[in-house]
Amino acid sequence: MLTVRDLHVTYHSGQTAIPAVRGVSLDLAAGERLGIAGESGCGKSTLAIALLRLLPRGTEVSGEILLDGEDVLGMSFGRLRAVRWVGASIVFQGAMHSLNPVHRVGRQLAEPMLLHRTVPPSKVEERVTELLGQVGLPPWRAASYPHQLSGGQRQRVMIAMALACEPKLVIADEATTALDVMIQAQVLELVTCLATERGIALVMISHDLSVLSSTCDRLAVMYAGRVIEEGLAHEVFTAPRHPYAAGLAAAFPMVGDDASRLRPRGLAGDPPDPARLPPGCPFHPRCERAIAECESHDVRLRFVGTKHNAACVHIGGLVT
């Protein structure tokens, strides 16, 4: 139900052009769960907000984003506003600032429903109580202000809000990153349960590969604005083919697995500055398996197995 084709997003700050997304293509079927992983600066958050055309004015966007067949990038403003939240909604990170501090929670939950008229005004209060209940919050919380809730509670409000208009797609952008591990687990379970119940497609964005691998069907790993590996979640996590994906997967030890404790971990160096990308493969300065060709040859995704692709020069039997 979601198809992204060759998406390019370039920010313009003063005189400099910053290419945040450089040709990303994705497919998502109804009810399917896709995880997008990567470090900060790889373009995953930009991708998330681009899906609903929420980028700041002056940002260059090209490509196609087909939501249920309609191109989001080509829609008129009116149609776009109607599709937002109803066709797809977003759960943001850091709900302290993602919720309006001077509006009560109930009002913020009701707002999209009243706007899109998905619920008659007389039934809105009932629906708000229902939504709060689904995320495990008592009805009287509707009268609270965001600052009166804990981090986990605010995130749950954001989830409830995202489900308010019964969208077919929910994009969770680092929805659990700022939370304690216990709360994180609770919230993740909540999200996946609700999504499964209603057949909602999920795009989960995180830098935590282990979280994604356990909750998503498919995984895509991004680096420097491109997808460098994609495939079934389990496969990508346990048998990654791209050196970066391997490094990312190895960075999260598996509790109880003694072997993983001893395995070499961590990725040296920092992610590249999007405004100044290295020539050829953007990962080559940090790659342990880099060869001369990596500096000159910018690799695209190559076939690894069924539904599994990775963009490395070592794949496809070209070089050992």
Next chain:
Amino acid sequence: MTAIAWQRRRAAVGRSWQEYRRHRAGVAGLVILAVTVGIALAAPLITDAEGLDVTKSTGGVLDPPGNGFPLGTDEQGRSVLLLLIWGARVSLLVGITATLLAMGIGTLIGVAAGHFSGWFSGLLMRVTDWFMVLPRLVLAIALASVLGPSMVTIIVAIGVTSWPGTARLIRAQTLAVEARPYLERARALGAGHWHQMTRHVLPNVMPLVLASTTLEVASAILAEATLSFLGLGDPTRISWGTMLSRAYASGAVTAGSWWYLLPPGLAILLVVLSFTLCGRALEAVLNPRLRDG
């Protein structure tokens, strides 16, 4: 201070200047101020002070421009242009001196309030808040009425009413600076209060104070003009404010003598605007969050 510290400071100033140059409004303001100050300082050299003497005036009463008087004459037959140039000296002097006074008091109280804790600091802040709320002109009038009309009165009145803003700013900065670890180290090494405040806190607090001071000069010049207009300035000295006061008193308004009314006011506007633009540009340079604002 060591050579390295000085080198770094110089480099930082150089970078700030580069940044400042990108703000066209700030640069324009700087140019206007340079020209104005230049003319004011050069007044004795480029003009004949004799023309200011009321007994030696040669023009008619409230004459429009012409006949050798580019800006016409005032109610005593003196050249308005001459008065304008000489008035710049007093207006600028009073504005700058009053601001320095305000800055001095504000810095003292701000650093003390930020550095010391307990009831002393609380008391200082109470007093500061109170002064801040008090209507400036009302207090200035009260002071001037008991001190008598003179330039010093105006300087004191403005200085005494303008320091709270600076004090608050400096206190906030002092608290921020004092939270930094190197201050703790200095204290562990035995640095006394005075040493801490002058060697560590002050140099870090100064840049932001500079921006705030520039904006204060703008307000001080406006305040001087208003107080002079209300008759609190030295009647024997010429400032832009006293010019306007005399214009008003002599009926230039109803007579439509625009050559007497427009120049001093426009001069004040231009100078105040220039200081404001410079101050805003400085703020933008020193506080990156405000850039592009």
Next chain:
Amino acid sequence: MARYLAAKLGSVAFSLLMVLFSAFFLFRLLGGDPVQNLTRGREVSAEQKAELRRELGLDRPLYEQFLRYIKETLSGDLGKSFEYDQPVTSLIAERLWPTLLLTGSAMVLAVTFGLWIGTRAGWRRGSAFDRSQVSVALTLWSAPTFWLGMIVIMVFAATLGLFPTGGMVSHRVEPGAFNAALDVAHHLVLPVLTMTAVIYAQYVLVMRSSILDELGNDYLVTARAKGLRDDIIRRRHAVPNALLPTITLVFLHLGGVVGGAITVETVFSWPGLGYLSYEALRAPDLPLLQGTFLVFSGAVVVANTAADIIYRFLDPRVRAA
């Protein structure tokens, strides 16, 4: 909540006491011997002076004089004006309404336009509208208020003759309340215009910067993601948040408004408290000066405390748990 209000009341009382003290300090102590001032230019014998001294309680110790001063002030006795030979309190009562009319009208206009334009300018930061409005505001702010008044009089009253050059009422007015009101309104136009211009400039800049502070916040992205229209996001989400710091700054600037009232009333000979202060200054009429000082300072102090309380009600984050 009750505790908070009690604390605020205490704070106001303390501030007002400080106002009284500074008035006492300025006018009694710095102002010189009150008897000298009272009897200036009049033939008074030494015994009469001594009698006056006893009457005014000047032979008592300072703290007693201060206490007596507080008592008198609180009971409404602010002394007698030298120039008008009238109790200061009644003079102030007479001139209060014109000041309220002028200042009130100017504030309403300045706040309305200032907040409206400031919001629009900040929302579209960097646009031609924003840049032009900021330029206008900075220029107005840099102009001396009294000078603007003089120019306005010169152009619209003296030269074009559209409005009166000063005062509040004309000598000859058609009888009837409506005609009287119209006459006052006619006189009100130029002074209000002048006073509004400068206050407006301050508010535009403050509101604009408050909106700019809100622009970076994530909740606005959430609002857009929900599908809300741009102007609704501005009005419903950004403005309420931006108004909070603006309100504080507006009240903090009240002292400036008072100053503006004094200069505008003086230039236009508008018979209000500001003009009264000016006349008191010219004389100099110390009891009257003291009286107006007390009224102005006291009013601003009370207004600021009211602002604190109002802010507390408006900002849910600060509201007492």
